[in-house]
Amino acid sequence: MNRLPLALAQFNTRLGDVEANLERHLTYAEQARRQGAELLVFPELSLTGYALQDLAVSVARRPHADDPTFRPLLQASKSIDLLVGFVEAEQRHRFYISSAYLSRGEIVHVHRKVYLPTYGLFDEGRFFAWGDAVRAFDTRFGRMGVLICEDFWHASPPYLLWLDGADVLLFASASPGRGLSGEPRLETARWVEQINQAYASLFTSFIVHANRTGFEDGLNFWGGSTVFDPDGALLARAPYHEEALTLVRLDLEQLHRTRARLPLLRDERTALMSRELARILRRDPGSPTVGD
Amino acid sequence: MAESPSLEIHPDLVRRILVDFLRTEITRAGFSRAVVGLSGGVDSALSCFLAAEALGPDNVLAVRMPYQTSSPDSLTHAALIIRQTGVRELTVPITPMAEPFLAAIPADQAVRRGNVLARLRMIVLYDRSAEFQGLVVGTGNKTEILLGYTTLYGDSACALNPLGDLYKTQVRQLSRAVGLPEVIVAKAPSADLWAGQTDEGELGFTYERVDQLLLLLVDGRHTPESCVEAGFDRAFVRAVLERIRRNQFKRLQPPIAKLSNRTVGYDFLYLRDWGT
Numbered sequence: 001m002n003r004l005p006l007a008l009a010q011f012n013t014r015l016g017d018v019e020a021n022l023e024r025h026l027t028y029a030e031q032a033r034r035q036g037a038e039l040l041v042f043p044e045l046s047l048t049g050y051a052l053q054d055l056a057v058s059v060a061r062r063p064h065a066d067d068p069t070f071r072p073l074l075q076a077s078k079s080i081d082l083l084v085g086f087v088e089a090e091q092r093h094r095f096y097i098s099s100a101y102l103s104r105g106e107i108v109h110v111h112r113k114v115y116l117p118t119y120g121l122f123d124e125g126r127f128f129a130w131g132d133a134v135r136a137f138d139t140r141f142g143r144m145g146v147l148i149c150e151d152f153w154h155a156s157p158p159y160l161l162w163l164d165g166a167d168v169l170l171f172a173s174a175s176p177g178r179g180l181s182g183e184p185r186l187e188t189a190r191w192v193e194q195i196n197q198a199y200a201s202l203f204t205s206f207i208v209h210a211n212r213t214g215f216e217d218g219l220n221f222w223g224g225s226t227v228f229d230p231d232g233a234l235l236a237r238a239p240y241h242e243e244a245l246t247l248v249r250l251d252l253e254q255l256h257r258t259r260a261r262l263p264l265l266r267d268e269r270t271a272l273m274s275r276e277l278a279r280i281l282r283r284d285p286g287s288p289t290v291g292d
Numbered sequence: 293m294a295e296s297p298s299l300e301i302h303p304d305l306v307r308r309i310l311v312d313f314l315r316t317e318i319t320r321a322g323f324s325r326a327v328v329g330l331s332g333g334v335d336s337a338l339s340c341f342l343a344a345e346a347l348g349p350d351n352v353l354a355v356r357m358p359y360q361t362s363s364p365d366s367l368t369h370a371a372l373i374i375r376q377t378g379v380r381e382l383t384v385p386i387t388p389m390a391e392p393f394l395a396a397i398p399a400d401q402a403v404r405r406g407n408v409l410a411r412l413r414m415i416v417l418y419d420r421s422a423e424f425q426g427l428v429v430g431t432g433n434k435t436e437i438l439l440g441y442t443t444l445y446g447d448s449a450c451a452l453n454p455l456g457d458l459y460k461t462q463v464r465q466l467s468r469a470v471g472l473p474e475v476i477v478a479k480a481p482s483a484d485l486w487a488g489q490t491d492e493g494e495l496g497f498t499y500e501r502v503d504q505l506l507l508l509l510v511d512g513r514h515t516p517e518s519c520v521e522a523g524f525d526r527a528f529v530r531a532v533l534e535r536i537r538r539n540q541f542k543r544l545q546p547p548i549a550k551l552s553n554r555t556v557g558y559d560f561l562y563l564r565d566w567g568t
Contacts, residue, residue: 012316015565053561177309180462182300215316217563218452220309241308 004141004168004250007037008225008236011243012214015049018059018086022047022069025084028245029076035247039081039141043172043212043225044113044148045097046085050174051216056127060089063100063107070100070107077102081139083146083210085172087128088112094129099146099172101137109137111146115154121176121219124150136164142252149173152195162203163270167255169199171209177222177241185240189224201232204258204265206250213243230258297507299461303469306462307342310454314346317452318427320568325426329417329447330354330373330381331484332366334477335455336431337373338467342454343429349378353424356383357413359390361487369476376473382420386412406485410446418449427451435460435499438506439532440539441491447483448542459506460499497528505532 009028014020025042032040044050047069048059061069063086073084081103088098088110097113112131116124134157136145145161145168152158152171161169179187192209200207206229213223225238227248236248259265318326326343330336343352354377356370367383374381386409393408421428430450432442434457442448455463460481467477481491481499492498505524508514509532514522516529545557554560 014568015563016567049565051563053563054559055562055566180301180306181298182302184302184305186305215313216565217317218313218457220313241312 002252004039004252005037006208006227006248006250007032007035007040008208008210008227008238008246008248009040009042009046009244010211010213010223010225010238010246012221013046013049013212015216016052016055016059017049018047018061018069021049022072025082026072026076029073029080029082031245032247033080035245037080037247039083039139041083041170041172041208041210041225042085042099043210044085044099044174045087046172046212048085048087049216050176050212050221051219052087053123053127056087056095057089060087060095062089063098063110065105065107070102074102074105074107078105081141083170083172085148085174095127096131097124097128097148098131099148099170101139101144101146101170103139108139109135109146111135111148113148113151114157115150117150117153121178122150134160134164136161136166142167144168144170146170146172149175152199158199158203162205162265163268166205167252168206168208168250169203171196171207173209173211174221175211176219185224186222189222189240193224193226196226197228197232197234200228200230202264204230204255204262206230206252206255213241230254297512299459299465299503299507301458301462301465303466306458306466307345307470310342311346314343314429314452314454317565318347320565321427321451322568323425323427325351325353325424326429327353327355327417327421327424327426328379328429329413329431330356330370331431332356332363332369332373332476333479333481333484334467334472335433335460335463337369337472337476338463338470339429339431339454340373340379341377341467341470341472344377344379350380351426352377352379353420353426354379354381355417355420356381357386357416358383359385359409360387362484363482363487365479366484369473369479372473372476376471384416384420386416402486402489406483406489407443407446409485410443410483414446414449421451429454430456432456433458433460433463435503435506436491437543438510438539439495439502439535440542441495442542444542459503461503496531501528502532505529509533509536 083101085099088096099111101109114131118125136143143165145166147157177186177188196207196209208227210225212221222240224240227235229235238244238246328340340354397405428450430453433455436442482489508519519529520526
């Protein structure tokens with residue numbers, strides 16, 4: 001059976017206390033493994049907390065087998081694949097918001113957040129460097145891609161991962177909840193679920209989203225981690241505003257069934273897209289559609 | 293033409309977030325108890341209710357601080373909340389400490405006298421919080437914070453504030469939903485600093501009306517002109533905008549004159565939750 005038993009962890013981190021958060025990771029990994037999960041997805045910056053400000057540089061790690069934080073995580077990844085969120089320090093002392101996919105004792109892939117929100121309540125561009133790549137990667141369950149929060153508020157990164165062969169998209173967030181109405185959930189929750197369901201439908205792919213809970217000063221993080229299948233159907237939703245380990249079994253054969261019915265991937269006209277994009281970017285270098 | 297957005301909230305959702313907020317943030321600061329100055333008005337009644345739900349009523353101390361001109365209703369209404377929530381209570385009349393101060397302030401300087409009372413209450417509250425080993429939970433709502441209708445280092449002083457992002461209209465909605473007595477929710481809001489004082493009398497407009505305007509201006513980012521088009525009187529819009537601007541100082545820490553390469557507030561940036 002082509003199945004992926006998956007777990008999503010959502011919890012309140014200790015701000016800037018990597019040791020304490022590492023313990024939570026190892027506990028969740030063991031718990032998820034015992035319940036039969038083979039991949040455990042953690043939210044954005046799960047090892048550090050979110051609003052780090054000047055703490056960012058002191059909690060940064062190099063994803064490496066010799067690193068004291070990654071060593072036990074890599075050890076744990078021998079029995080369950082892990083996606084963990086952390087601040088990455090690279091050799092030239094630039095700091096990234098990153099997520100690392102660990103499997104069988106190896107670091108399989110590291111994604112560096114490519115969109116750093118620096119508006120409204122967000123100030124990421126002040127403290128972090130911008131990632132420069134969106135790449136799918138192979139896992140023992142098939143080809144996947146990782147994006148972090150604001151990355152998937154833009155349509156292009158999920159699109160690129162889709163074209164790069166990812167069938168399971170892992171999204172990690174630390175989304176501060178906001179927006180009141182008469183509805184029983186925050187506007188942020190409604191918005192994020194809406195776009196994730198749209199991606200699952202448009203890309204006929206699995207969209208897996210882990211979002212943290214808890215508070216940092218006055219910010220609340222709303223949890224509600226979800227999985228949508230290639231039909232856009234909701235497979236699982238973790239509770240809002242509450243720590244949880246949520247298990248869900250992905251039937252990867254659904255990719256076959258959906259895409260046999262709805263060949264959006266087969267029919268995607270990438271050459272046309274590329275040609276038109278090149279023309280648009282060439283036409284007017286001052287155009288607001290041009291960015292890097 | 294600005295549409296008319298709604299001030300409606302989902303009470304269960306907001307209650308959940310605010311109770312979690314109080315419990316989480318008080319606990320991670322190393323405390324398990326809270327102190328609330330209970331005036332008999334709806335704001336402090338709601339703060340007290342939420343704190344009791346977050347920490348358990350035994351861990352919340354409600355302090356009543358009447359002055360000789362305080363309305364008798366204030367004490368009675370505060371008692372209703374104490375009974376309903378089951379929190380601990382303490383009554384500290386501030387008249388004896390206020391009198392020497394007020395003797396030096398002419399009777400016609402009501403604002404000055406009112407500020408003294410608000411600041412004396414702050415001193416009592418913080419002193420009792422040290423004794424009770426609890427954090428002072430704030431009671432200021434978004435309307436009064438934006439309008440600056442508050443005494444700096446007086447009623448605005450607190451360790452954390454659950455109500456500061458709810459407009460007065462929304463505070464009332466949540467208060468009704470959690471079952472606070474209608475006599476408290478429906479009465480005319482008053483700082484009760486002098487006899488007959490009401491917020492709306494002093495401000496010159498109703499909370500209901502100004503909340504609608506603030507929702508457009510602040511949350512909806514509408515221009516003043518589009519608020520006028522939506523039916524708000526031009527002079528009213530201008531007066532409210534001016535109040536918001538003039539009172540910005542009450543919403544910020546005092547500016548530090550920057551001299552060094554790293555200065556608290558500018559480039560020494562950490563949350564309160566640092567390390568917790």
